[in-house]
Amino acid sequence: MSRLDTALQNDLKLLKLLRDEIKLQSHLLAAEAKDRWQALEAQWSELEAKVKHAEAAAGESTKDAETAVGMMVDALKTGYANVKSALKH
Numbered sequence: 001m002s003r004l005d006t007a008l009q010n011d012l013k014l015l016k017l018l019r020d021e022i023k024l025q026s027h028l029l030a031a032e033a034k035d036r037w038q039a040l041e042a043q044w045s046e047l048e049a050k051v052k053h054a055e056a057a058a059g060e061s062t063k064d065a066e067t068a069v070g071m072m073v074d075a076l077k078t079g080y081a082n083v084k085s086a087l088k089h
Contacts, residue, residue, distance in 0.1 A: 015044075
């Protein structure tokens with residue numbers, strides 16, 4: 001496994017942990033936060049699909065796929081952090 005693959009797997013594990021933590025507390029979310037959560041869930045599903053596609057197409061424009069997945073990982077990290085922060089208030 002390359003360093004990039006390892007980094008991506010670590011990012012995915014971190015996102016899953018954040019996602020699971022927030023999901024457990026979702027019953028406490030206000031309506032606005034629930035809307036943000038639903039949007040993040042849609043992005044999560046899209047990320048999972050893109051990662052599977054990237055793994056299946058290894059070697060075919062891998063750099064473009066890695067860039068797209070990296071951008072989605074960053075967006076989800078920010079989104080999850082925002083929802084988690086909203087839970088504290």
